[in-house]
Amino acid sequence: MAQVIEISDPADPRLDDFRDLSTADRRPDRPGGRGLVIAEGVVVVERLLASPYPVRSLLGVRRRIEVLDEHLAGIAVPAYVASAELMAEVVGFHLNRGVLAVADRAPQPDLAGLLGSARRLAVLEGVGDHENLGALFRNAAALGVDGVLLGPGCSDPLYRRSVRVSMGHVLRVPFAQLEPWPSGLDLLRANGFWVAALTPKGSAVGLADAGLRGERVAVLLGAEGPGLTDEALAAADLSVRIPMADGVDSLNVATAAAVAFYAIA
């Protein structure tokens, strides 16, 4: 059972994991920082508690900690209760979600295991925007994608903003780095996947006509704007596109991913 502890001093060292989250050079979720995983809000904290990530502690206003009561029953971590004002002082900004949890990282499943069990994957190149990456994980979780492989130029899915935008689904959908790039894509093929590159290019096959439904498919996605590199496009088995109206350049990468995930489900 989580131990509920009242905190009245913002300098209390037990809150150090939560300190100054928005100050780039001090926040614990930065590369080179402490690499902790931060969950914000009741729904995301619930998903963190249900995940393999070892939770270290929670911090919230009383009302939010109480809402989490049944989820806290089985775990032995401190749940610090404080006023909204004290929380804002510690964290460095006003939290309208009223509760945070912090966890250590956990090992991700190894690539071989993931490739063996997954039926549908997303493979990303250069998706560096934290919000897009988080939204993409949310869409992957909703639409039955079993894992996400990260090529070069992707940001850390466990970055605080990605965790929040994903609604905590980065904590559920397994991910792994794919190296070397793009020749690592051969590994997918060796495991029976079709590697389908999503691109707006007119020469690509329409998603609905590509015959991917029901197959083992890895959807290869690049960042909005630059898109996939020529090397990644060349390494794919085929290029597919979402039929797009005239005068519209592209969809947001997470949205395009959702359409592709739906189309191959």
Added chain:
Amino acid sequence: MAQVIEISDPADPRLDDFRDLSTADRRPDRPGGRGLVIAEGVVVVERLLASPYPVRSLLGVRRRIEVLDEHLAGIAVPAYVASAELMAEVVGFHLNRGVLAVADRAPQPDLAGLLGSARRLAVLEGVGDHENLGALFRNAAALGVDGVLLGPGCSDPLYRRSVRVSMGHVLRVPFAQLEPWPSGLDLLRANGFWVAALTPKGSAVGLADAGLRGERVAVLLGAEGPGLTDEALAAADLSVRIPMADGVDSLNVATAAAVAFYAIA
């Protein structure tokens, strides 16, 4: 030809349309405010210049105004050039997009005209979030939706943030209010549309099995969270759903809309 005018005084009254955009009670894009349409960034400004909205003036750093040169050739409006610092002082925040344009509103096409010519529509209930609304217009534009009808509780698509998130597509996709609600949906039926309510309810038909492809379809969408009201669901011809993985509540409304637009295209 637009007249390029250097501005060196932040108090210059010619910049009043651009003043204090982030201060809620003074910004011109608020209901009760002046109702001007604000475009930010080169791409969105280009779309504004190509739209029926009468442009009043532009404000930008020299480099950005120069990029817009060919688009400005045919129009007789002032293009104010200023430093980034002066712009920030006038607007009230730093603009990393470097250029703004302001326009008056233009009448939207009447509902009867829109219903007569459209083949696919989105109909929204309670979509009050400006970013979701903007993203939804972007997806509508990309995926061939001919217009958006706004039921109760929707925010103003021409609000500055919606314009920006839509990448300017709110300026291209026609929209209209639909009243009374939900009985106004009868008008759609009278014009040959199937009104398909998108809902996560298990009793709804899977999107791919609903036989909507190629038909005249109006997709009825509610806000993430509350979803559609019972009245709206009852007024639809059928309910459709996106097959969703276990443990995932919903997609973002603009993302769900994109999947639905793709599925009926």
